[in-house]
Amino acid sequence: MVIDTKAIARKVALELCEMPSCSSPPKGVDSASLVFPCYRPTGSNGQQRTRVSEAEARILSCLTLDKLKLPFAVEVPTLQRYTFTGKTEMSARTDLVVYSPRSDAPPKLVRSLAIEFKAHNPRVEAIRKELEKLLREQCDALWFHLLRNADSKTVPALMEKFTRAIGGLRDLWNKCTHTLALSVAILEKKFWLYRTLVPTHDPTPDLSIDYVVRRQEIAIRDTRGWDYEDYEDFEDLKPKASSSSPSDHAIGREGEP
DSSP states (O other), rough: OOOOOHHHHHHHHHHHHHHTTTTBBBBSSSSOOOBBBBBBOOOOTTOOOBBBOOOHHHHHHHHHHTTTTEEEEEEEEEEOOOOOOOOOOOEEEEEEEEEEEEOSSEEEEEEEEEEEEEOOOOOHHHHHHHHHHHHHSSSSSEEEEESSSOOTTHHHHHHHHHHHHHTTTHHHHHHOOOOOEEEEEEEETTTTEEEEETTTEEEEEEEEOOEEEEEEOOOOEETTTOOEEEGGGGGGOOOOOOSSSSSGGOOOOOOOO
């Protein structure tokens, strides 16, 4: 079974960009039921600030995988053991794992895709720890990153941290034979970045990207290997309005049986 990692990440990014918050709830019963929560009201006007975290990306990924009928599990114990704190090796956890069936006897599910979620601007060490798991767990991997907003320096600064984290895992990086996909969703800009890396072919990946922010929109000047889409490019994934008129759905017109 081939898992379309890019399509899954793209759909989740779109839904995150369209997701309302509790301070601006859905307008209709057909709207999405998942919303971003809000912090407690502050100030004299009781204004509430939306909380953005990786939790919503994880939930939407689960819903997407469920619709695709792909077996998955959350908070999955790792196959390898790690010493992130202290000196004792122990199993860690992977945020989300997608499985594929294997036809040998007895039939079983095998790990096909490991996904880690992060939001905002984590420290280099936090990135390094999660990357170590994705490199060592011996299946294709996806890092899904969520940003509330971005200026012209935000993504380059984040990717510089990834570059430093990879540099600290050089031996693991050079031995890794599976793919590592990076997905970045920027909510307020309604923008999505995606790139697939093959460590054996990208020993020192250039993760930089050149863009500017104009009138609250991101304009790419040099992709440098990244795929990207803005909100308009997501049109094919948005719900299509019905072309039928209301009368088409009536059981019968006045005077008709």
